[in-house]
Amino acid sequence: MNTALHNNLSRYVSFTDDELKVLDALIKPQFIPKRTTMLRSGEKCNFEAYVVKGCVRKYYIDADGNELILQFGVEDHWVGDISFNAYDDQPSRVFIETMEDSEFLMFDPESKEELFARVPKFERAFRILVQRHLASTQNRLFDSVSKNATDKYLEFLRLYPTIPQRVAQHYIASYLGISPEFLSKVRARLAKH
Amino acid sequence: MNTALHNNLSRYVSFTDDELKVLDALIKPQFIPKRTTMLRSGEKCNFEAYVVKGCVRKYYIDADGNELILQFGVEDHWVGDISFNAYDDQPSRVFIETMEDSEFLMFDPESKEELFARVPKFERAFRILVQRHLASTQNRLFDSVSKNATDKYLEFLRLYPTIPQRVAQHYIASYLGISPEFLSKVRARLAKH
DNA sequence: TGTGTGCATTGAACTAGGACAAGAAATGGG
């Protein structure tokens, strides 16, 4: 009985109780402690996880060794290398790490395939999920080139009001693509408005 | 008999000839001349188009009225507001315009739904398509924050070697998120290597 | 055949943000 998950997947496709039971049988609860690397670059991502509780970050490491955060995953988000394609066997380019003790509901690739085979409607729900993910990535790309640091930070606050209380400032800087020092200056300027 | 389209969709899911016939019956060929706006911000996107021949650009307009190119669509690409979700009725935020006389194969939302209803495997092919689109958008986001203008331009040349011969320089600058003047200077520097 | 309009180039002056360094504050683990 994973009510939050059921609501999450039922937003655009409706499922019967029996169909949701198939889902519950195939997705596995898992607890992962703070500061655990769940996926590292070069590995194959073998999970897709719904965040029940906690907070993770997904990031690239660039050529100069700087980390760039692609996504924060908090309650009711999905994490995994969702852009990863089970059909071409490429390793992931990203890292995923827990930033708090976290509870997930997890698929491995086989059980996700089995879910799609047993209830094809889930294929549609996941397609829509990926579309929404794409829409938000496009918006972020747009913001990242068209807005200055201050506006990006304000937009971030609007979109993720809870994150600043939960993670260190420099992770937010990394997400915004600015230096931690400059974020500090932006905040100082905003404070004395 | 749209061989290129068949190959495009068969890359990760295989279809029978009968299934491909269903596809051919539902997707409509269409010619659209140069400099036609196919979609404007605020409208609902009512197509998803496979580019047989030609070149389009998809772009946002930012708060200062500057255009930012999200995507060039050339032969064998898909264009449309793919991140758009048929279930929530939101209007698109993007513009799509042809830059050359172009030939498409187009779905309207109804025929796409009918295709999924008649051959559910297409739902999977389109999910994978969206995943690949997401992967490339993430890579671009990564490049846009972690690389300088010169490296972004070189990466662009690697990824889209044919575009520079086809479109005006300032569109490439817009895609890269730099000013046209600065792109010109970058190119000048690269030329005398 | 000229001419206008949009495009590319170049240069000069300016600015947002980065890199570095040093100190202050917070956090956490024994």
Add this chain to the structure above:
DNA sequence: CCCATTTCTTGTCCTAGTTCAATGCACACA
């Protein structure tokens, strides 16, 4: 409860990229 480590702040100097303006270029079109 204390020490070590991480995080945050602030200042100074520096650079990549912008903005503005002038000039040259090319091709569409009358």
